[in-house]
Each structure stands twice: as C-alpha cells, then as structure tokens.
Amino acid sequence: MSKKVIIIGSGIAGLASAIRLSSKGYLVTVYESNSYVGGKISEIRKNGYRFDTGPSLFTMPNLIDELVSIGNINSDIKFEYKKIDTTCSYFFDDGIILNAYSDQNKLKDELVNKLDIDSKIISNYLNYVAFLFKSTHKIFIEKSLHKLSTYLSFKTLVSFFKIPFLSIFKSMHKVNTNRLKNDKLVKIFNRYATYNGSNPYVAPGILNVISHLEHNDGVYLPNKGMKSITNCLYEICKKNDVVFELDSKVDKIELLDGMVKGIYSNGKYSSADIIISNIDIHYLYNNLLKKPYYINKHSKINRSTSAIIFYWGIKKTFKKLSLHNILFAKDYKHEFDEIKTSQNIQSDPTVYINITSKHISTDAPKGSENWFVMINVSYDKGQNWQKLVQEAREKIIKKVNNFLNTDLEKFIEYETYMDPVSIQSKTGSFKGSLYGSSSNDKMSAFLRHPNFTNKIKNLYFCGGTVHPGGGIPLALNSAKIITNEIISN
Ligand SMILES: Cc1cc2nc3c(=O)[nH]c(=O)nc-3n(C[C@H](O)[C@H](O)[C@H](O)COP(=O)(O)OP(=O)(O)OC[C@H]3O[C@@H](n4cnc5c(N)ncnc54)[C@H](O)[C@@H]3O)c2cc1C
Incomplete structure (x- = not known):
C-alpha cells in the first residue's frame, strides 16, 4: 500500500x-x-505593476x-527562462559604474578598462571559486552531513584532504583582499556573503563559492x-x-x-x-x-540578516539601471558593524534595486518600472520597525537621488513595503531572517x-x-x- x-x-x-x-x-x-x-516566493500585482516579493536572483535553473x-x-507544463547578459550594475560613491556580464571576456574587459587591473587577477579568482564549488558541492550541499555514509565515501575523503585550500580559516574579506587587490573588486565579491545573510568580514572564505554560480554558470530570469x-x-x-x-x-x-x-x-x-x-x-x-x-x-x-524592502511603481525609466543594481555604501565594513550593533538603520545603507520590467515588459505600465528596493537589516530584535522603515525610506531616496541625479519621490506612484515583522508573519520565518541561520x-x-x-x-x-x-x-x-x-x- x-x-x-x-x-x-x-x-x-x-x-x-x-x-x-x-x-x-x-x-x-x-x-x-x-x-x-x-x-x-510570492508576488504583488497592483495598478499595472507586478513585483516578486521575495527572491529576485535566480541561479542553477537546472x-x-x-x-x-x-x-x-x-503533461505539457513548461518552465521557461533566459540567461541574462548584464548580470549586475554596481554603483560606487565616486561615480564609477561597473557592469558585470555573464560573458567572462566581456566582464574582464569591463574590469580591466575601468579599474586598470590585470585580467589574470579575474581569471585566477574565477578559477579559485570554481575549485571551491567542485571541491565542496557533492559533500556540503548534495549530501547530509549527519549520516555516517557521507563520511565513508571516497569523495568525502578527497574533500577533507582539500580542507587547507578551501579558505575555511580566513574571512571572505581577507581572502578577497589578498586575491583581488582592488577595493572595488573586493566589495563586489564580499557582497556574495549577503546571499545567505552573512557578514563577509567574519564569514569563512569558503563562502566565496557563492559567486561561482553567478560568474561561472550564469544569472537567469524566468520569462x-x-x-x-x-x-x-x-x-x-x-x-x-x-x-x-x-x-x-x-x-x-x-x-x-x-x-x-x-x-x-x-x-x-x-x-x-x-x-x-x-x-x-x-x-x-x-x-x-x-x-x-x-x-x-x-x-x-545567529539568525541571518533580514531586510526592509520597498516595492515602488516608478513612472519613469532609468537607462543606467539594469535588472540587478547595487548602490554601494562608502564604508562597507562599517555598514555590517552597524547592522550587528545598532538599533537604527545603518548610516549609509547599500541599496539593491531589482527591476524585472527591464526584461518583462508586462511587469510595469509603459514608460514605468517596477522597483524592488532592498537594504539588509538585522533580524527582528524588537526594534521599532515603523520608525525604522521611515528612516530607511529617507536614506534610500536620498542615496538614489545622489547616485542617479534624480528626484525619485516625484515618480513613486505605487508603494508598499515589507520589514522583518511582516516577513515573519507572511512566511513564518523566525525573527524575519531571510535565510534561517547565518553562515x-x-x-x-x-x-x-x-x-x-x-x-x-x-x-x-x-x-x-x-x-x-x-x-x-x-x-x-x-x-x-x-x-x-x-x-x-
Ligand atoms: C526578501 C527575500 C529575498 C530573498 N532573495 C533571494 C534570492 O534572490 N535568491 C535566492 O535564492 N533566495 C532568496 N531568498 C531566500 C529564499 O526565498 C528562501 O531561502 C527559500 O524560498 C526558502 O524556501 P523554503 O522551502 O524554506 O520555504 P519558505 O518559503 O520559507 O516557505 C515556508 C512555508 O511554510 C508555511 N508555513 C509556515 N508555518 C506553517 C504551519 N504551521 N502550517 C502550514 N504552513 C506553514 C509558510 O506560510 C510558507 O508558505 C530571499 C528571501 C526573502 C524573504
């Protein structure tokens, strides 16, 4: 039976x-x-706009x-998606904008031209994260770590021999500083710690494996x-x-x-x-x-970080922005220190803007864009989120205005938001953390x-x-x- x-x-x-x-x-x-x-993985449809409310980055469609x-x-149910060419646009406070591309040669050209670095640094780094992935995914991701059989396999034995080379005992930031030798590149690759709600200045270097998915495999978007x-x-x-x-x-x-x-x-x-x-x-x-x-x-x-997310219907289009955009904090380490210790919104938050209408025209009315705007914040420790959401909104708008030379408030025609408390009530996530426990x-x-x-x-x-x-x-x-x-x- x-x-x-x-x-x-x-x-x-x-x-x-x-x-x-x-x-x-x-x-x-x-x-x-x-x-x-x-x-x-949920969505909002309002006033001609469609917003994905949770995950926005799609890797490993296989x-x-x-x-x-x-x-x-x-059955004939189809799941259709495409590979994205410009995987992310990074904005720095000195006015430099770096575009990351799925095509590794295009990525290298962009970084070499704009940062004046040796392209070998990028090639070596991408080989290093591919090595991390190959050495770990069969054991740490595809198997239970709590069964004897995992430890008795030959592959596990080989992985254990590789431990000294897996950057476990240094922080992501330390490893990236040694390997990348350029502050902007280090910031870009440190940010992958946030993909599982961690802090690159303390999280082990092995988490650099996360960037392998985006850079060696690709970024995708469901149609x-x-x-x-x-x-x-x-x-x-x-x-x-x-x-x-x-x-x-x-x-x-x-x-x-x-x-x-x-x-x-x-x-x-x-x-x-x-x-x-x-x-x-x-x-x-x-x-x-x-x-x-x-x-x-x-x-x-500890719990992983949470987020404040604004879903803004913007009645204007911004050419400089792509599907995924990062407006970096000037002092990234200070931002993580503040998230950990302060009860307020960090003084200079890194702002992530996701705009699916760049690729899916029906996600916003003509001449408009659907902005998913997120900053990382601590998981819920009983802060006054109503006050913090207002604080975050002001800081984000000020930052967007500075980086994009605009007056954003004038163009917001639809607005709603989520904070750690609503993330908890809508998804049952303990203390509103996005990724369970931190790494x-x-x-x-x-x-x-x-x-x-x-x-x-x-x-x-x-x-x-x-x-x-x-x-x-x-x-x-x-x-x-x-x-x-x-x-x-
Ligand atoms: C804002 C945000 C952005 C994110 N960005 C990304 C991203 O870009 N890329 C990425 O890969 N991941 C991202 N994540 C993480 C990703 O969404 C999650 O890791 C993943 O979706 C978790 O799926 P899950 O299977 O654990 O279930 P969950 O999505 O956590 O769903 C659990 C379900 O259980 C239900 N439930 C809870 N309690 C009960 C009960 N007692 N009885 C019945 N049902 C119950 C809930 O209603 C919910 O539907 C993001 C998460 C958030 C919130």
Missing part, C-alpha cells in the same frame, strides 16, 4: 519534495497556512529543469518572473495528484512512542506515515512539537539543523532553515536529500 506523506508548508522545498515523492507513488498532502503556495522532467510526465517557478511546480504537483490544503495552518504534530502519527489543522486530525516539515525549524519545535529544548544547540548560531561561523555547515532527527522517527526537514541552508538552490537540495532518504528506506 502507498505510504501517506504530509508536507507542512508549500515553500519551494516543500513543493520539490511533493513532486519527487508523488512521482514515486507516495500519497502526498501539502498543508499551507497561506491562501497561496510558494512561501517566500535544479528546476530536473523537477520538471521528474514530475511532468505526460514570467520568479513567482512562475513555484507556480510551475504547483501545477506539476496537481497533475501528480498531490492534494493541497490551503488556509490550513498545522497546529500540532501528534507523536506516539517517538514516531510521527499525524497532524492537527483547523481542528481536524489527519494521519500520516511520514511527515516533512518545510517550515522554520524554530516554529516547528516551539509550536508544533512543543519541544523548544530540541533546538538549543542550533539556536547558538558567519566556520562550523555553521555542521551546526545547522540536520534533515532528520534521531529523536523522532519518520519526521524529515527541508527548506532554508535546515541543511544545507537558505536560498533557492540549497532549499532545493534539501528536498533532494530527504526524498532520497525516504525512498531508500
């Missing part, structure tokens, strides 16, 4: 798990507290292709925006008879003799052979299992919560708050790890 699986949460890892298991004949039901699927091919049997990723996975799930219970918060997991038995949602009990949690691990232990002490060891790692500690890969626990049988964990970590590619890998484990048991 087919086994009954309940997945709690329809984030990208929950949907990926549902596809993988339903395609193997498991009977899957997904419980989701929101009225829509996708979790952090992971989605793989799910489409696994789950899309006898219909980020939300179309989870829309597509949802459609595939439904074709594979996955049942969705929306508006159905799970309140409790029922256990018997150390084994999962079922869940309670909307006052109703449903039994299951296997339960997969795709929700923040802190909520799971604190609320659904009422066993907060199980999370003690993992609570020692600032060199041991964080081992301290992050595993994909299963030996305390409760038939309970599995996927998503951004467990191994291998936050961000779409890693969350997708967590789904692969647990479903391989379930299928092989």
